[in-house]
Amino acid sequence: MTQASLGQSIVQKEIQAQNNGVSANVTHTQPLWLLAEVTYRCPLHCAFCYNPTDYDKHTQNELTTEQWIQALRDARRLGALQLGISGGEPLLRDDIEDIVIEAKKLGYYSNLITSGVGLTEKRIQAFKDGGLDHIQLSMHDITEEINNFITNTKTFELKKKVAAMIKNHGYPMVLNVVIHRYNIGHMRQILEMAEALGADYIELANTQYYGWSLVNRSQLMPTKEQIDEAERITNEFREKQGSKMKIFFVVPDYFSDRPKKCMNGWGEVFMIVTANGDVLPCHSARVLPNIEFPNVKDKGLDWVWNDSPAFNKYRGDSWMKEPCRSCAEKEKDLAGCRCQAFMLTGDAEGADPVCSLSPNHHVITQAIEDSRNPVIASKPIIFRNDKNSKAIIAGELNDRVKDFHALP
Amino acid sequence: MSVQQTDIYAIALHHRFQWEEAQNCYVILFPEGMVKLNGGAGEVLNLVDGKRTVADIVAELKAKFSDVLDLESDIVGMLELAIEKAWLRQIN
Numbered sequence: 001m002t003q004a005s006l007g008q009s010i011v012q013k014e015i016q017a018q019n020n021g022v023s024a025n026v027t028h029t030q031p032l033w034l035l036a037e038v039t040y041r042c043p044l045h046c047a048f049c050y051n052p053t054d055y056d057k058h059t060q061n062e063l064t065t066e067q068w069i070q071a072l073r074d075a076r077r078l079g080a081l082q083l084g085i086s087g088g089e090p091l092l093r094d095d096i097e098d099i100v101i102e103a104k105k106l107g108y109y110s111n112l113i114t115s116g117v118g119l120t121e122k123r124i125q126a127f128k129d130g131g132l133d134h135i136q137l138s139m140h141d142i143t144e145e146i147n148n149f150i151t152n153t154k155t156f157e158l159k160k161k162v163a164a165m166i167k168n169h170g171y172p173m174v175l176n177v178v179i180h181r182y183n184i185g186h187m188r189q190i191l192e193m194a195e196a197l198g199a200d201y202i203e204l205a206n207t208q209y210y211g212w213s214l215v216n217r218s219q220l221m222p223t224k225e226q227i228d229e230a231e232r233i234t235n236e237f238r239e240k241q242g243s244k245m246k247i248f249f250v251v252p253d254y255f256s257d258r259p260k261k262c263m264n265g266w267g268e269v270f271m272i273v274t275a276n277g278d279v280l281p282c283h284s285a286r287v288l289p290n291i292e293f294p295n296v297k298d299k300g301l302d303w304v305w306n307d308s309p310a311f312n313k314y315r316g317d318s319w320m321k322e323p324c325r326s327c328a329e330k331e332k333d334l335a336g337c338r339c340q341a342f343m344l345t346g347d348a349e350g351a352d353p354v355c356s357l358s359p360n361h362h363v364i365t366q367a368i369e370d371s372r373n374p375v376i377a378s379k380p381i382i383f384r385n386d387k388n389s390k391a392i393i394a395g396e397l398n399d400r401v402k403d404f405h406a407l408p
Numbered sequence: 409m410s411v412q413q414t415d416i417y418a419i420a421l422h423h424r425f426q427w428e429e430a431q432n433c434y435v436i437l438f439p440e441g442m443v444k445l446n447g448g449a450g451e452v453l454n455l456v457d458g459k460r461t462v463a464d465i466v467a468e469l470k471a472k473f474s475d476v477l478d479l480e481s482d483i484v485g486m487l488e489l490a491i492e493k494a495w496l497r498q499i500n
Contacts, residue, residue: 079430109437
């Protein structure tokens with residue numbers, strides 16, 4: 001799965017714009033966006049994947065078609081509107097067609113988030129007939145070399161074919177490109193490629209460091225200068241080509257002074273149902289200590305969203321500590337990302353260390369320094385695959401995770 | 409972009425306009441995003457159907473909300489915003 005809806009996603013920006021910056025009232029939260037991570041199995045092995053590094057535990061206990069359909073119905077009743085069907089690679093399941101039909105029937109605006117591997121003429125036709133609204137395709141680079149390297153697979157030619165297939169079926173072309181050290185120097189060419197493919201939307205998602213990308217942080221992180229240059233090129237391109245292709249540039253939080261308003265607030269608008277049925281308020285919430293996340297096999301989504309201790313834990317601001325609690329800007333970012341705070345500092349209620357006001361901000365400056373340290377940065381990339389997941393679970397790659405307060 | 413009385417608009421491609429019971433408002437859905445429309449904006453876009461002209465829409469809403477002053481400029485303003493946001497496409 002790509003990093004499309006992490007942090008400052010587009011849906012959040014729209015919602016924020018609508019609320020005129022007034023934070024949603026705790027009692028009026030609604031899971032407007034439902035992300036169905038239907039499987040953690042994936043034919044790609046991307047170094048920047050945000051999926052949990054111990055995903056191998058969850059490849060054998062996936063929800064059934066009936067359980068997914070029930071979850072879709074329950075979430076819709078709670079007000080869910082945007083449905084993302086993601087993974088892993090969702091197309092590894094053969095019931096996506098059934099899920100799409102149900103989503104249409106229920107009135108969702110549905111989005112298949114895919115690497116393109118497994119998308120055939122037959123399947124895309126079935127999705128079109130079933131009422132799937134759009135397909136978001138991950139692209140990695142303009143060069144075959146970098147695409148194949150970073151995904152650890154030979155998928156470059158296939159992606160171009162799939163892009164054409166999406167276009168031919170009258171779908172809007174929505175591309176997601178995760179940006180990292182290996183492709184950030186190709187920003188102009190990536191934008192030109194998107195334009196040539198007829199993209200309607202392109203999201204340039206600077207890598208955020210969760211899951212596999214956290215393990216590979218020193219290997220993936222570009223420099224501040226590279227990011228500034230990438231943003232400059234993006235703005236220049238945007239000006240030149242007008243509004244034909246919407247370009248979203250997701251700013252990387254490590255290089256910001258203030259944290260992102262992660263997920264637009266805990267339990268505010270997002271709900272994720274994972275492959276095994278765990279329900280989470282954000283992608284990596286399972287790293288947090290002392291929270292039991294409900295599972296759709298045991299609990300209805302109404303209870304999960306409204307009443308579960310997990311979803312209420314970080315709503316509002318009464319849980320905040322200093323310096324956030326009395327900070328004039330707390331409504332803007334709600335103290336940032338809980339997972340990042342815990343993973344990097346060991347304190348789940350503390351300020352996101354990305355914030356320059358955080359007493360732990362040095363962990364971020366250190367990470368940036370490490371990524372420029374040739375000895376550290378030249379350690380091998382740990383690609384996202386079953387073998388490495390098993391090794392991480394078994395504690396064999398301890399050297400790469402020991403600095404974090406939970407397994408990424 | 410200035411809206412003319414004879415213009416006819418429809419909801420843009422890849423966008424969906426629908427009533428949402430759970431939110432008690434109209435919404436526009438599109439790839440990667442959604443917008444909740446406030447009451448007035450929803451009423452205007454609900455009449456944008458690829459058949460009615462702007463003049464038709466104004467006349468219908470004037471009949472429905474006869475007590476509202478300066479309704480026409482509100483409606484045109486809303487349409488201009490929707491065009492600028494690319495929620496609408498012009499048919500004629």
